[in-house]
Amino acid sequence: MTNTLTEAGITADDYCLFGLATCFIREEGETKQIDIIEPIPSAALEALLKGIPTSYKLAVAKNVGDIINEDKLQKPSEFPTESRFSENFVERTLAAVRTYKNKPSATKFISIGTCKDDLNYSTERKRVLNNAKTVSEDDNVKQHSHTHKKL
Secondary structure, three states: HHHHHOOOOOOOOOOOEEEEEEEEEEEEEEEEEEEEEEOOOOOHHHHHHHOOOEEEEEEEEEHHHHEEEEEEEEEOOOOOOOEEEOHHHHHHHHHHHHHHHHHHHHOOOOOOEEEEOOOEEOOOOOOEOOOOOOOOOHHHOOOOOOOOOOO
């Protein structure tokens, strides 16, 4: 087990839910689809179970040690070989694990080793990972002429 886990008060046996999300990146004017593996915190689990549209194709419950082992990430067999781990995967996993430690009742919906693939999968609202917002003068809020005047 890594020092990162131990320092965070997390053990290899702690529960976490990991999802395979369809995301998009913009490269050279094109939008490209990619599959990302990322931890799902307990608050997001509730939305998944209620059938709210999601970019997750599937969710797999695992022990943290099955994926983070001695500072190395191990891709579970449930995920496609071309899928990638999300940015800040370890830090995000530690945060997600703490949500399940604070709300242990959330672990009963998808048990360890179970893969849930009957989610309401949709890419209607695209998750663009490298979307950069450029600010322009048009973004300024127009205020009434009397806003800053003393009456």
